[in-house]
Amino acid sequence: MYVDTKAHGTSSKALAAHRFRFGESRGFLGLLFMLPAATVLLLFLAYPLGLGVWLGMTDARVGRGGTYIGLENYEMLWTDSVFWLSVFNTLLYTVVASVFKFALGLWLALLLNHHLPFKAFLRAIVLLPWIVPTALSAIAFWWIYDPQFSVVSWALVRLGLIDKYINFLGDPAWARASVIMANIWRGIPFVAITLLAGLQTIPPSLYEAAVIDGATPWQRFRFVTFPMLTPIIAVVMTFSVLFTFTDFQLIYVLTRGGPLNATHLMATLSFQRAIPGGNLGEGAAIAVSMIPFLLAAILFSYFGLQRRRWQQGGGD
Amino acid sequence: MASVDIRKVRKAFGVHEVIHGIDVDIGDEEFVVLVGPSGCGKSTLLRMIAGLEQISGGEISIGGRVVNQVPPKERDIAMVFQNYALYPHMNVFDNMAFSMKLRRADPAEIKKRVEGAADILDLGPYLGRYPRQLSGGQRQRVAMGRAIVRDPQVFLFDEPLSNLDAKLRVQMRTEIKALHQRLRTTSVYVTHDQIEAMTMADRIVVMHDGHVEQIGTPLELYDRPANLFVAGFIGSPAMNLFRGLLRRRDGKAFVVTDDNLALEAESDVGGEEGQKVVYGIRPGHLRLASDAEQGLPAEVEVIEPTGDNTLVFCKVGGTIACAATTERHPLRPGERLRLVPKPGAGHVFDAAGGQRL
Numbered sequence: 001m002y003v004d005t006k007a008h009g010t011s012s013k014a015l016a017a018h019r020f021r022f023g024e025s026r027g028f029l030g031l032l033f034m035l036p037a038a039t040v041l042l043l044f045l046a047y048p049l050g051l052g053v054w055l056g057m058t059d060a061r062v063g064r065g066g067t068y069i070g071l072e073n074y075e076m077l078w079t080d081s082v083f084w085l086s087v088f089n090t091l092l093y094t095v096v097a098s099v100f101k102f103a104l105g106l107w108l109a110l111l112l113n114h115h116l117p118f119k120a121f122l123r124a125i126v127l128l129p130w131i132v133p134t135a136l137s138a139i140a141f142w143w144i145y146d147p148q149f150s151v152v153s154w155a156l157v158r159l160g161l162i163d164k165y166i167n168f169l170g171d172p173a174w175a176r177a178s179v180i181m182a183n184i185w186r187g188i189p190f191v192a193i194t195l196l197a198g199l200q201t202i203p204p205s206l207y208e209a210a211v212i213d214g215a216t217p218w219q220r221f222r223f224v225t226f227p228m229l230t231p232i233i234a235v236v237m238t239f240s241v242l243f244t245f246t247d248f249q250l251i252y253v254l255t256r257g258g259p260l261n262a263t264h265l266m267a268t269l270s271f272q273r274a275i276p277g278g279n280l281g282e283g284a285a286i287a288v289s290m291i292p293f294l295l296a297a298i299l300f301s302y303f304g305l306q307r308r309r310w311q312q313g314g315g316d
Numbered sequence: 317m318a319s320v321d322i323r324k325v326r327k328a329f330g331v332h333e334v335i336h337g338i339d340v341d342i343g344d345e346e347f348v349v350l351v352g353p354s355g356c357g358k359s360t361l362l363r364m365i366a367g368l369e370q371i372s373g374g375e376i377s378i379g380g381r382v383v384n385q386v387p388p389k390e391r392d393i394a395m396v397f398q399n400y401a402l403y404p405h406m407n408v409f410d411n412m413a414f415s416m417k418l419r420r421a422d423p424a425e426i427k428k429r430v431e432g433a434a435d436i437l438d439l440g441p442y443l444g445r446y447p448r449q450l451s452g453g454q455r456q457r458v459a460m461g462r463a464i465v466r467d468p469q470v471f472l473f474d475e476p477l478s479n480l481d482a483k484l485r486v487q488m489r490t491e492i493k494a495l496h497q498r499l500r501t502t503s504v505y506v507t508h509d510q511i512e513a514m515t516m517a518d519r520i521v522v523m524h525d526g527h528v529e530q531i532g533t534p535l536e537l538y539d540r541p542a543n544l545f546v547a548g549f550i551g552s553p554a555m556n557l558f559r560g561l562l563r564r565r566d567g568k569a570f571v572v573t574d575d576n577l578a579l580e581a582e583s584d585v586g587g588e589e590g591q592k593v594v595y596g597i598r599p600g601h602l603r604l605a606s607d608a609e610q611g612l613p614a615e616v617e618v619i620e621p622t623g624d625n626t627l628v629f630c631k632v633g634g635t636i637a638c639a640a641t642t643e644r645h646p647l648r649p650g651e652r653l654r655l656v657p658k659p660g661a662g663h664v665f666d667a668a669g670g671q672r673l
Contacts, residue, residue, distance in 0.1 A: 146672060178329065205401035206401050208368050208395075208397070208401065209401035211387075211389065212394065212395050213389070214389035214418045215389075215414075215419060219418060223414070228405060291541055301493065
């Protein structure tokens with residue numbers, strides 16, 4: 001009898017303690033709090049991604065569920081010259097636009113980091129291209145690049161630099177340059193403002209120390225600003241490359257991939273084949289082909305982003 | 317090494333003048349401390365010597381050469397910043413070598429100089445580390461090493477110890493003083509901490525609101541403060557101050573306080589009969605005596621033992637006075653006693669202008 005009571009007491013106490021520990025357990029609570037975010041991610045990111053990969057291995061068309069055909073879509077793409085042209089276009093577009101966005105954005109950030117009159121106002125203005133909806137700014141560029149009404153052509157003719165209007169979006173080389181220009185214009189603010197934020201975390205006393213150490217303005221940039229900015233440059237440029245690589249709106253409004261597919265990017269080609277063209281499977285396969293490139297960009301930044309030794313805090 | 321001469325130097329930010337014509341002569345090999353409360357202009361003055369701030373008026377010369385228009389790197393100075401300003405992406409060696417590398421000095425010479433400085437500062441084992449991996453005191457030493465490597469004419473220190481904890485601060489100030497005794501480089505040191513100023517300086521420049529209040533050796537400032545500001549600023553705990561009127565009787569001078577207590581002043585004190593004055597006496601110059609003796613009647617309010625001595629805060633008439641004693645009296649709050657000023661230790665200041673009489 002005595003033993004029984006004791007055993008009973010212990011087990012109920014153990015149960016209470018167990019329940020208490022369950023609520024207190026960091027692992028359980030962590031999972032619980034992660035659940036909403038995980039649901040959203042699974043539903044709206046993982047599921048469409050998985051669906052896209054699956055569609056890429058079917059012959060689905062609009063209005064007709066497809067059957068599994070393995071890698072046939074990819075085999076077709078392998079020999080499709082338009083697809084390879086779009087890969088080339090995408091790489092050219094991304095590389096050229098990113099290089100310019102980085103150089104001009106950094107330059108703009110350095111300028112804005114100086115004491116200027118109406119500093120806050122200027123910084124706000126710089127953000128404008130980025131906050132205007134892309135479709136809207138693309139329409140503005142459409143006008144700027146119009147073969148008959150282009151303000152650029154008009155100005156150049158008036159200045160006597162050219163005789164006839166440039167066919168910005170009709171000539172393959174000009175079209176490529178034009179869409180890249182528009183993308184650069186749109187992407188600079190993001191780079192500039194983010195790098196400006198990075199610049200402002202550099203303590204002014206470092207520059208003063210460098211001045212006393214005898215560094216010229218270029219040397220201050222080269223030995224103080226640039227190395228201290230590298231971590232944020234890695235983040236910004238990763239995002240910039242990802243945005244540029246997957247760009248769609250600007251091209252679709254300006255050229256729809258023309259002329260002669262000269263400005264077709266992988267994203268626009270994928271859309272064109274899948275929705276207007278009706279070949280959902282093939283479109284999905286093109287979209288999935290972007291993944292290796294994007295992964296490469298992310299891996300590059302992952303290694304670029306790794307905390308440098310000097311950033312690591314250390315015990316005394 | 318060189319002297320630094322500051323002549324009628326002014327500094328204005330827009331229309332707002334913060335330094336109103338300052339004259340200081342800093343001798344060769346001297347260690348001068350600029351001290352004053354926040355906003356007195358001491359850091360601005362130092363930054364003008366360094367060339368980080370434009371000089372709005374007057375002249376600064378280093379080693380006889382006027383440097384008003386000379387860029388910082390050609391002034392042959394080195395500066396130690398409050399936050400050390402070490403380049404976080406360079407290791408200790410590169411931080412110290414940076415200025416010489418910019419001058420394209422011979423790598424062997426750089427190595428020799430950096431290692432020499434590291435030796436002086438016991439930084440040898442840390443040359444490969446990054447600033448993040450160092451303690452506050454070590455970073456401070458690297459900042460000094462960076463200055464030493466340059467072998468400048470003048471060292472400038474801008475509150476270099478204020479980011480350190482109290483114990484380390486005491487240790488580092490001794491190190492800096494020892495370093496100066498060894499290198500004999502002219503040094504200008506800015507601090508708001510009067511103890512730092514007292515312990516380190518050959519001469520102290522007390523600044524307040526963009527003016528120099530007094531220049532002198534630590535003990536001169538302590539023993540003969542030129543005005544009420546210096547009297548109150550130098551010395552810890554601060555000097556006790558009593559307001560009153562100056563009276564003379566039988567060839568002796570007294571200050572009769574507002575509470576009608578008579579405090580004897582030195583007989584050669586200046587000032588006129590009946591003039592409004594402030595009588596100052598340091599806590600260490602007030603002796604605790606029994607209620608039966610002659611002295612200021614006081615009531616104990618708070619007792620603060622510090623170990624070396626005991627600070628007794630008493631109510632004397634309408635003011636609180638502090639007495640410091642090395643003896644260990646069994647005192648209790650509320651107890652009545654007498655405070656006896658040490659003869660000849662009182663200071664008398666004009667109440668209106670604050671000048672010493």
